[in-house]
Amino acid sequence: MLLRTIEAGLKRVGLDRYLIILILTVALAALVPAKGGFAAVLSNVTFWAVALLFFLYGAKLSLSAALAGLTNWKLQAGCLACTYILFPVLATGLYGVSQAWFPAAVGLGFLYLGCLPSTVQSSIAFTSVAGGNVAGALCAASLSNLIGVVLCPLLLAMVLHTSTNEGDPLGAIWKIAQQILLPFLLGQLLRPLLADFLDRYKQATMIVDRGSILLIVYSAFSAGVVAGIWFRLSWSDITLLVILCVLLLGVVMAIVLTAGKLASMPRGDRLALLFCGSTKSLATGLPMAGILFDAAQVALVVLPLMLFHLIQLSVLAVISQRSVVRPQADKA
Template sequence: MSLRRAEAVLARFGFDRYMLMLVLTVVLATVLPARGVGATILSHVTYWVIALLFFLYGAKLSTATIVAGLANWRLQLSVLALTFLLFPILALALKPLSLIWLPTAIGVGFLYIGCLPSTVQSSVAFTAVSGGNVAGAVCAASISNLIGVVLSPLLFALLIPQGTGYGVEPSAIWKIVQQILLPFAAGQLCRPLLAGWLARYRKPTMIVDRGSILLIVYAAFSAGVVNGIWQVISAPSLGVLVVLCLVLLAMVMGAAVLVARLTGMDHADLMAVLYCGSTKSLATGLPMAGILFAGQDISLVILPLMVFHLLQLAVCAVISQRMAGRLDLRAAE
């Protein structure tokens, strides 16, 4: 079987090159983890790569698109309610189940998922493939991430129980603003100078986007391997985590469809609410975790987010392909 054919087969089940690279990055960190001076250099490089990533996000984001998307207030409020209200409640309800079979750090990570903002690029891409409201999705996902820079750590601080050893230092929020929000704002200010170049050359931006996430994953799991992560988490425990993440994803997706239908949204808005309201951002969640859980066993904390992210990509890819197929059939009639 050729490489292209193999990729086509995997794509039917929602697995693309990026997902495979995420898995291979974890494998690489397991076999060749960064240690000593290499780990120190890697942490400094990762910091500036993340800042560059959010600078580019700010430079790419069109203010006109945000203004247009804000007009659809039902869509925007629905996504925000799903992301920052329903998600944390469901994660909090499922967390006790995770603690029955899983270490405390993974239970904390499961709760952390519920507090994060929506993903941007993948939710917008899935919305476009499904014939959804792309402008509304761009607006909803972007606002979710901007609000999430401050709201996510505050939500986590509110929900995390005392005595777990995990908490949010007040200084952590300022560090998050420095690394994520300030570069984003600088990118918005530089947008008039960079927008044309970024529109013409999308590949460098994608390399920074995907590369930064892979770099963070490698750094986090390198530290975990050095601390013995695979001696703590077993294959059955990993299976339990996958099931819990699937349950959480299914409940939120069901709620998203229900909300969209009850509020009388059309197909385009429903697709935007489904993808933006049920997904969580790895690009924002990983650097934020590096600040919130500095000095702690971050590899176990981010493991639920990694698993949830891979599952959401696979499930959303399958759904979007089916939606695209239905649109093609309608167009052919």
């Protein structure tokens, strides 16, 4: 009974079991990092776990529902503009500011965060809980991730005025496509055979989904511990990083909400725009980081993404719950 009370209290501030386990995974990597042969095996397992994850995404995604959402051009254009214009511009500013306080890899992490696609599952879930346009959110999140496979490394190369992956952005795109896009497309092709099965065993697919992310987090942060990069950051550095991530999310949310009202979008579309346009994908960002960046600096590069992900889930979970309580007050 006490555990349920504590869990309910944590949910009210946006912390569920998964987020707690995610934080504990980072702690485990700090205390017992993967080394040597185990790290090599873990890297191979993580690769195939991520491929399986995106195969399941493809098998679960209803293409007809996603295509139907494309007709809502205001929502789709707004989400893409937030994800691939607003975020990169703000992240470039943070990159310049961060150079004065943090190692170069952390600043690079802000740029990387800005170029990533939006979340899929959490943005759709929050939109659904808040009573928003779920079909529109599904389309926006899916389109964002499909475009992001190609656009993210190109955007990163452009804002850095250089190329990624040892001077070969096209090679990086091909590697990302092998691990993410091709399994996704294969899942789409096999959807007619697998859709009913996946609907019956949703819990199993959730385990694969979240388990894959936990594997990536443990692997990336273990590499950082082994390389000794965490000794380069103090608690004051971490605190400042959290403040910058909160500011970034706050500015994006304020602009998104204002833009939705100025565009005279209905409440359901404004909610979808908020939850899709204000989020960045950990599930897509972590595996791509392992391809785009050197293993020794990956943990520092993904640190802004990790912190931003935890903050966005906590804040938006609270907003989605409060949107249910006061739906009439938000109607235009």
